[in-house]
Amino acid sequence: MRLKVISCAVLERELQLCASRSKNDIELLFLEQGLHNTPDELRRQAQEAIDQADSQAFEAIILGYGLCSRGVVGLRTGKTRLVVPRGHDCITFLLGSKEWYREYFDSHPGVYWYSAGWIKHSDQPSRQRYERVLAQYTQEYGEDNAKYLMEVEQSWMRNYKLATYVDWDWPDAQEQKDFTQRCAKEMSWSYDELLGQSGLLQRLLDGQWRPEEVLVLEPGQEVAESFDENIIRPQKK
Numbered sequence: 001m002r003l004k005v006i007s008c009a010v011l012e013r014e015l016q017l018c019a020s021r022s023k024n025d026i027e028l029l030f031l032e033q034g035l036h037n038t039p040d041e042l043r044r045q046a047q048e049a050i051d052q053a054d055s056q057a058f059e060a061i062i063l064g065y066g067l068c069s070r071g072v073v074g075l076r077t078g079k080t081r082l083v084v085p086r087g088h089d090c091i092t093f094l095l096g097s098k099e100w101y102r103e104y105f106d107s108h109p110g111v112y113w114y115s116a117g118w119i120k121h122s123d124q125p126s127r128q129r130y131e132r133v134l135a136q137y138t139q140e141y142g143e144d145n146a147k148y149l150m151e152v153e154q155s156w157m158r159n160y161k162l163a164t165y166v167d168w169d170w171p172d173a174q175e176q177k178d179f180t181q182r183c184a185k186e187m188s189w190s191y192d193e194l195l196g197q198s199g200l201l202q203r204l205l206d207g208q209w210r211p212e213e214v215l216v217l218e219p220g221q222e223v224a225e226s227f228d229e230n231i232i233r234p235q236k237k
Contacts, residue, residue, distance in 0.1 A: 001025070001207050004053040006046060007064020009033045010090050010117035014168060014201055015064060022205045027058075033121035035071065036089070042071030054078035060216075062204060066092055067231055076222035084215045084223055085204055086231045090117075093204075094166045096197025098213075098231070104194065110161035112189070114180040115196075116170055124179075125157055127186040163189045168196040 002025040007015055009030040019026040029049055035042035046065065053061050054077070061080050065072050066087035075082065087093060091113050092101045105111060114124060123129050130150070137146035163184035165177055177193060184191040200213060209216055215232050217223065224235035 001059045002057065003027070003060050003062055003205065003207070004056070004058040005029065005062045005064055005205070006031065006049045006053065007062075008035065008068075008090060009121050010115070011064045011093060011201070012121075013116050013170070014094065014196075014198070015205070017168075018198060018202045018205045021202060024205060024207060026205055029053075030064075033117075036068040039069045039071035042068060043074055046072065047075055050075060050082065051078065054080045060207075064090075064093070066090060067225065070225060072223050072232070073225050074222055077217050077219050079219050081219070082217040082221075082223075083204070083209060084217065084232060085200065086213055086215060088231060091115075091166065093201050094168070094196045095194065096200045098229075100197075104164075108162055108164070108192070110159055111164050111192075112160045112162065114163055114165045114176070114183070116168065116173075116176055119176055119179060124183055125160075125163075125187055126183040130154070157187065160187070161189055163187070163191050165191075165193040166196045167193050168198070 005015060005026060005028045007030055010033050012030050015028060019028060031045055035045060050061055058080055060083050062083045063072060066085065066089045068089055072084060085093060087098050092098045094115055095101050112125065118124060134146055134150050137149050141149065163180050165180040167173055181191050204214060215234060217234050221234040221236055224233050226233040
């Protein structure tokens with residue numbers, strides 16, 4: 001099959017690996033990390049990419065996104081099937097199962113996730129990040145305002161207690177683990193690591209679409225939230 005994959009850049013490394021192992025003809029497109037923070041913009045950019053791919057000769061378009069702050073809700077197909085994995089966010093895909101993600105999340109409250117892609121494409125919580133942002137705010141708004149802004153920005157981090165690295169056994173994995181451990185120490189968090197599983201992403205690119213793992217939308221359907229263990233469901237336009 002000839003497949004188009006539209007994904008967050010956080011999954012770049014993992015999807016490139018799975019694509020290299022697949023027998024399918026796969027074209028990858030990565031959108032910038034962080035679009036889940038502005039769901040409407042995620043939806044706009046993803047729909048634009050879907051529409052462009054729909055005009056080409058692909059047998060299916062695959063999204064490398066979970067629900068992602070509801071950013072995928074409303075995405076629609078044209079004449080090509082749209083395949084969307086069932087997950088709240090990309091950690092499901094890195095761990096290989098939404099059930100395993102839920103089990104770990106429920107038993108480890110306050111977890112903040114680290115991975116190769118998150119470390120590369122996102123400014124992860126650390127002392128270095130704090131000092132850099134503080135210097136930027138100080139320059140733009142003055143010292144007193146900068147301290148206040150940092151207090152507001154840092155308030156959400158008080159809900160976190162644990163830094164967990166998802167290990168896909170990359171050649172530089174130890175360097176990434178050391179970085180995560182250093183961040184955890186600086187943030188006064190505990191540290192843990194989990195072995196990632198490629199099965200879900202590999203099946204996604206191999207065209208082995210299990211109903212419990214992915215939603216396959218036919219032409220004339222769009223993504224809707226299901227509010228249950230399925231996470232997403234089809235809806236007619």
